[in-house]
Amino acid sequence: MGRLFGTDGVRGVANADLTAELALGLSVAAAHVLAEAGTFEGHRPTAVVGRDPRASGEFLEAAVVAGLASAGVDVLRVGVLPTPAVAYLTGALGADLGVMLSASHNAMPDNGVKFFARGGHKLADELEHRIEAVYEQHRTGEPWARPTGAGVGRVSDYDAGFDQYIAHLIGVLPNRLDGVKVVLDEAHGAASRVSPEAFARAGAEIITIGADPDGLNINDGCGSTHLEMLQAAVVEHGADLGIAHDGDADRCLAVDAEGREVDGDQILAVLALAMREAGQLRKDTVVGTVMSNLGFKLAMEREGIELVQTGVGDRYVLEAMKAEGYALGGEQSGHVIVLDHATTGDGTLTGLMLAARVAATGRTLADLAGVMSRLPQILINVPDVDKSRVTTSAELAAAVADAERELGATGRVLLRSSGTEPLVRVMVEAADIEQAKAVAGRLADVVKSALG
Structure with missing residues (x-):
């Protein structure tokens, strides 16, 4: 199985990449990892669950809630609220974890599952790895302790979250x-x-x-x-x-x-x-x-x-x-x-x-x-190259050094490999946009020849 978590939760086309089954399984795994100090020591763990208004969020919310409750976690559904509201309420309500269903700025067909730990904090890589490992164990048939009777989680709507979050926002403003x-x-x-x-x-x-x-x-x-x-x-x-x-x-x-x-x-x-x-x-x-x-x-x-x-x-x-x-x-x-x-x-x-x-x-x-002036910034994506060699190619290093000498103190060069695609990003800043375009174009050509 490939890594599920990206830079901001688990994301993909809803009902294709991100299915109800996956959302349910991830929620069970998250309950075991993030609420393990609760469920298995007699404490009733709690989760806050929110979503954005995507149509797919309706069935994914149902799957997440089912997974959490089946693992013995009480669920507070806060409905359609921003991601930071879910993070805030997770901390303010003393919940063991929070779950937000959203694909952020992505187009509507996509959706995502984002988890928060106690206090409303994003997960460290180590916690994401643990959730994936538990999910894979369950997916491949390893049994897990399923509560029954009064041990299953209870589900309720938490309508007060809307006003509670707004009151928090207003309360921290320095002035009206x-x-x-x-x-x-x-x-x-x-x-x-x-x-x-x-x-x-x-x-x-x-x-x-x-x-x-x-x-x-x-x-x-x-x-x-x-x-x-x-x-x-x-x-x-x-x-x-x-x-x-x-x-x-x-x-x-x-x-x-x-x-x-x-x-x-x-x-x-x-x-x-x-x-x-x-x-x-x-x-x-x-x-x-x-x-x-x-x-x-x-x-x-x-x-x-x-x-x-x-x-x-x-x-x-x-x-x-x-x-x-x-x-x-x-x-x-x-x-x-x-x-x-x-x-x-x-x-x-x-x-x-x-x-x-x-x-x-x-x-x-x-x-x-106006306290700052944005310098022209040119970004070129160079596809279909060996991005693993972006930091080791002598030819590329020499081209970058030449570009940096040309730009001087009022310019900058940044080359980095994409985390999700087989491409290298070439970014050049300069006081003059034409110079930035020219330097970025030359470097993109070197990337193609050196790493192609």
Whole structure:
């Protein structure tokens, strides 16, 4: 059996790759691994289960709930809520584990199963390996202890989760949003009710788009992967800013009053300065990834803030934050983690904090985001090459060294192999976009010849 867990849970085409049988089996395995200190010592373990509005989430939720209850876990169904809400409620309710059914920004046919450990934390690789091992044992026929009678799990709906999560969001805001006009694009996803309610309770004037999920339209031409509708709506309504989420609302991208995109690096820059001003940016450090724009790094250096960079993926950002006690981190894609208030990226919280900064300073979002200048960044995917040799090819190393000398201090080269496909990603940044394109093109040609 190949590895089931990817960079963010188990994901695939619902009812093809991700079947009800797989979801049920994974849930039983997760119950044995994550609630093992409960079920087998007399304690009644509890799980929080939520989902995004995908049609397939309905049958997958039923499978997950059945698996957990059959393993002796009491289940609290919170319904359609964002991934960070499920993580928050897992911790707030003292649950042994949490389960979120979502494929995030992926198109509707996909779905996914994401597990959280006690406290609402993402799983370490070791726990994922253990869940896979237990799942494989059960799949191949090894018997497992099945509770009967009063030992089976009980299932109930936890409707209070909606208000509990919103109260948490409002409670951590540094100031209200009165006087700020915001357009919210909910991607027809999990935040379609939560985000508008939270912004309204915080005092913002809101216009909402992409907030009519029908189970089939999630991420369809809207949300953080398709900003065009939001950009047009912000300009049309004369809003101060726009906020876009993805399907499970763990991401946030923004649009300024002129309709220009404000990406995750810029959002991090704005929040880093705000948190330092408030004495909340521990060690004057923010965590990003190797894909963070060089303009972000230069801006943080200029402001006296250290940037720690990790591998690509919000889980690696989170690991670095927890290991060193940093308060803020995230990715260019809009995964922003404020560790004092969330255990994972939280798009609604990020949007609220960004709007709060606009309200508190009276400055435009464009002005605030102007603390950094995004350097042109060119990314070329080179397919059908031997990605395993990307770090050992002498020919490629020499080409990279030549490119770095040409770019100097105002440019950067990054080559990395894809984690899921047979390709190498070539990323080049430079002060001039034509230079970035030229250098990236030359390096892509070397990758083809050296690794093809």
